[in-house]
Amino acid sequence: MSADLVWSLVKNNNAYLVKRPGVQFSSEPGNLTNLNTFKYSGLANNKTVGVVPAVSGKGIELITKKQKLSAHNVNKRVNKITIAKGSRRTALSVANIVARNGYRPDLRQASIAALARVSAILASQRPAKVHVKKTKGHRATRAKRA
Template identity: 55%
Template structure:
């Protein structure tokens, strides 16, 4: 079945569709921006790039229909790998969305630093 026909069948009714406040989102795998549109659809398109957090809690999993790779070397090397994958003729139109998704997933895995405590106001002794 062609991608256009698949999109016409699933665009208004599918199990991944989330409708809120007049806006439609999609929670399907392979949809980088979670928008309900043909360009980002992981169901209608044959070539998809799915980026998700690794099960171990460290790194990202980059999956295409043929391969699945876990990247754990850090944000720069992971971004370079994903950019290379998308530039090499495999959905170059999704490069910015894929890089944004990698950055967001890796940023969410960083430990939260505690804010430094402020010095409390002491009691001043006054002369009587």
């Protein structure tokens, strides 16, 4: 089916649609900005890009959808790449795949959304800092003992 036909069928009613006053969001896989628009739709477009945390807990998994395969090869339609290099090298790899290699030329602005999602995922995977509670000073600790 064409992407326009699929979009006309799913734009107002699908399982991923989240309606809020004045705006509609979408929680579908492959939608980088979570906006319910044709440009970012993971359901309607033949080529999509998705960024999710890796199963191992370290790094990200970049999911791209291949354009044309038969209906019998649905599991081969998705290409998953696990990237766990470090924050800067991971961001560079995602930027190269999404925008620079021409996978979806119209997503050049959305590559910023992909990079934002990558940095948020990597920040959530860092261990939490342990804050040591500081005392007021030597005299304050001595006064409490007496």
